[in-house]
Amino acid sequence: MINVVYFAWVRERIGLSEESVETAATTVTGLVQELCAREDRYAAAFEDLSALRVALDQELSDFEAPLENVREVAFFPPMTGG
Amino acid sequence: MAIKIQNDAFDVGKEVSDFSAAQPDAGAVVTFTGLVRNDGQDLQHLLIEHYPAMTGPAIAKIVEQAKQRWALTDCLVIHRFGQLAPGEPIMMVATAAVHRAEAFAAADFLMDYLKSRAPFWKKEIRAISQTWVSADIKDEAALDRWKPD
Numbered sequence: 001m002i003n004v005v006y007f008a009w010v011r012e013r014i015g016l017s018e019e020s021v022e023t024a025a026t027t028v029t030g031l032v033q034e035l036c037a038r039e040d041r042y043a044a045a046f047e048d049l050s051a052l053r054v055a056l057d058q059e060l061s062d063f064e065a066p067l068e069n070v071r072e073v074a075f076f077p078p079m080t081g082g
Numbered sequence: 083m084a085i086k087i088q089n090d091a092f093d094v095g096k097e098v099s100d101f102s103a104a105q106p107d108a109g110a111v112v113t114f115t116g117l118v119r120n121d122g123q124d125l126q127h128l129l130i131e132h133y134p135a136m137t138g139p140a141i142a143k144i145v146e147q148a149k150q151r152w153a154l155t156d157c158l159v160i161h162r163f164g165q166l167a168p169g170e171p172i173m174m175v176a177t178a179a180v181h182r183a184e185a186f187a188a189a190d191f192l193m194d195y196l197k198s199r200a201p202f203w204k205k206e207i208r209a210i211s212q213t214w215v216s217a218d219i220k221d222e223a224a225l226d227r228w229k230p231d
Contacts, residue, residue: 007131008203008205008214058133058135058139060199074136076203077214078216078222079199079202080203080204081196081198081200081202082172082196082200
């Protein structure tokens, strides 16, 4: 099981802030494909991956990164701090 | 080195004077305060969302990089989340160093990185619309100037 968290408009499009996902995916892209196959709202949120960022266990990462030993995956738009 | 991530408002003057008073070895203190901009339109408030498990560690990493790069005697970062009204302070950074060049450069660096690498997202709430603020391409480009040649 992997914990998946969503922020900002990604959270709004999916309609969830957090969920536990049983996945066979070995990379972030694989996980995204599994989620998109589930329901349209995921496909809508992940429509353009270039507009998204991903963090693995709270560290900024990329979509090609492996999921081995990862406990939490976060998807969000580019950050707007400051 | 203090990092505060909070919903509560803060008193900029008090933060600056407390920070300055705690710097026996510094000759320079630089501070920056970011405010909720009231751009003349109908902004009711700004909603700031963040990733609590990541925010502290991400900011600590940015502060650590600044410390390695410049000889700072101290530094402070305050960043708010939640619902903020126009004109309210969103965040501030303060840097202290023996001379001003280091304090200015480190504050500038901290701001550039906090903009694009601290996990906050802003939503503008207006009477007729609610929109997520999109990241400015210039903010990402600004990070390039801190990269080694």
